[in-house]
Amino acid sequence: MQLSLTQMIIHAGPIGQTVMALLLFFSVGSWSIIFMKSRLFRNARLDSEDFLEAFWSSKTLSEASTAAEEYAYSPEAAVFKAGFNELKKINSIRNRGDEAGRETLEMQLATMDNLKRALRKAENEQVSKLGSLLPFLATTGSATPFIGLFGTVWGIMISFHDIGQRGSASLAVVAPGISEALVVTAAGLAAAIPAVIFYNYFANKLIGVHDTMQNFSTDFLNLVERDLLSRV
Template sequence: MEVDTTANVWTMMIGAGPVVKLVLIMLVVFSILCWTVILAKIKRFRQARLGNENFARLFWESPSLTHAYNHARIMPETPMAGVFLEGYKELKRLQKCPKPSDTAIGLRVWLETLERSLNKGIQEELAAMERTLPFLATTGNAAPFIGLFGTVWGIMRSFHSIGLKGSASLATVAPGISEALVATAAGLAAAIPAVIAFNGFMSWMGQMEIQLQGFSNDFLNTVERQLLHGKETSQEPT
């Protein structure tokens, strides 16, 4: 029975009108692109998660920020390393500036400047991770309506055929209606995975933002201790 149903669906798709066929082709393309994005993003988020865990361990094990920098610069695909590099480079620029006479004010200014740089790094890393995700949202929103358009068009075509034949029997109406409904099914088939994946990825993005913000605070605490002692100190979790 399942084989017959599948064969019937293919038969209806082949026998559909040109507009419905165009709609189905569009939805198939959307679906293929969506699954390409989904699989690529699953791989990317997994790499980012493992990379963040690895860099966090290396950061706390490093005897100084310079050692942590040497690890970070060879981990370009790791968001946490990217945030660290943004903060470390800003710290080096600040160290070249004349030191203010008021140490307390100078420390506060340095930390505020570093915080802005770290926040910039976080936003850049999140933007990179979020790239191509809007396509999933677009597909989730648009695909059902594209499918609905194909369905409405198919039903209009079916009623037009009924008018020409002058008969409204089930045998006359059913083939056209079922052909039209295939477009709605195709739209939902493209939209449902896209919506589920988009929501899942956005949840992961939120978790990553919290993780990167926590690391940013750890970095600022480490730098503050370093500035108070006047030298680089070993990193130990606070």
């Protein structure tokens, strides 16, 4: 008797149906993450391009700070806002030092360490934000083939048990059970392959975004240090 895919799932035993439900959960979760991350990385790329253009065309950091508020998805804008807020605190300390007449070049450069730490923290936060849920794709890619294999092995064991009970090993007896078991393997691979592909894709995108943030942080620090040196 020929069975459709749906009929194979319906006629499968409790273990087989549980395995299929688990694979369905991983597959639906993976595709949800894939669509969400695709949109997030796209928005981040577009906003970053616009922010960097606005940043380099701004005449002052205050003007760039106003522009940064318009690009919520840009990691570079978030890094800049964190650095700009820290820079305002540094300038406040610097102004008090000017009033007391105790500020030196060493003290000015020492305050740059705070700015560097603020930028580094903002970079890590953005990497964590963009990379969230990617471990689920990695888990799906590595676990679902084995989950499917378990369902297949269990289905074949049930098929041999049926052969022993019926006392016949004809193709008509063996084929339905084995075909149902192999469907679980196919389902495991169907869940794993897209997860692996898109995990590698997003991981490479994340590396590129991180590199861009680090380059921007370096340029921002260079601007601030040149401004400090010009005041000496």
